[in-house]
Amino acid sequence: MSLKQKIIVKNSFSLFSFLGLILFLWNCTSKPQNDAALPYLGNKHTEKSFEIDQTSSDTVYRVDTVYHKIAPFSFYDQEGNLITNEEVEGKVYVADFFFTSCPTICPIMKKQMLRVYESYNHEPDFKILSHSIDPTYDTVALLKDYSLRLGIEDASTWHFLTGDKERIFEIGQTSYLTTAMEDKNEPGGLLHSGAFVLIDQEGHIRGVYDGTKEEQVDKLIADIPKLIGKNDKS
């Protein structure tokens, strides 16, 4: 091997080692989260409107996209406070549906929701609304006991809601676009999805996550900051 060849071989080894090092670092650093803005979910439609311009007296047409929005509601939380949509106006919140005597997926959902709670309970503009779909059994007092046993000392962030059963089923199905209904074939007699629904400051659905899956809840926890502190519609 001539000296020249030796140098080339030596150099290519260095080069490969260098590339290997880069690959190593790339493997070992956590990949940055996707920073793309969250979508608006649900049906949307456009509304056309027009107005007469005062100065030129031309007709100005405007097309607005109207996104699916959570309908007004009014339920009671574990402290007996009336919670309406005004409570969450201008706030980001996560909604889910459960019942305290649920023998299936609820405990897992609550375990996962606790992670969301612990990540953001210090945020003044963040809330969690857990709706009971068995409101006759899940009274205010029972929800208070349930939330305390879960370690939720006060209702400043996490509201456990009860109220009129039909209203709760209705808002679940038509506003949060999730399943919440009576079903005699289900254990516990009630059927509900394990969805966590992420709602923005204006009442639009910005994400739906499976509250029984740890990775999905990781994604929810990563998505919440994309909404908090961003009050303007982009």
Place this chain on the structure above:
Amino acid sequence: MIKVNLFILTLIFAFFGCRNKEEKSGISIQDIKDLKTRQYAIHGKVLYDRLCANCHQQDGTGLRRLIPPLAGADYLKQDIGRTIHIIKYGLEGDITVNGVNYNQPMPPNPQLTPLEISEIATYIYNVWGHKEGLITARDVEEYFKD
């Protein structure tokens, strides 16, 4: 030569470095020495994950003060027969586990056979700090006679 070795090492690290983070902390089924006990426990884990883990969690730690733990639970150690009964008939009213009060009803599982109950019991009594050994279907039937 040293360079070559270094190069190979770097490559190995490049491809495999940090990839084994996701390894789950294994529950100690594999530590069960007795083969029959281990077989029961393996079947028991499948049933447990399907029927019990929703509430008691896969690692048996329960949920705060809502759902009692099975892992390291004195309540389990105190009375195997009582546990066997609860698996089949459920439980209502408040209980104390490791000094903490719990009051969440547990639904019954009337469809379970004595063999299935013995498999679940063998599983939960031989992992998470328990070491009670094999609980057979015959043991289960004896407990139901009492």
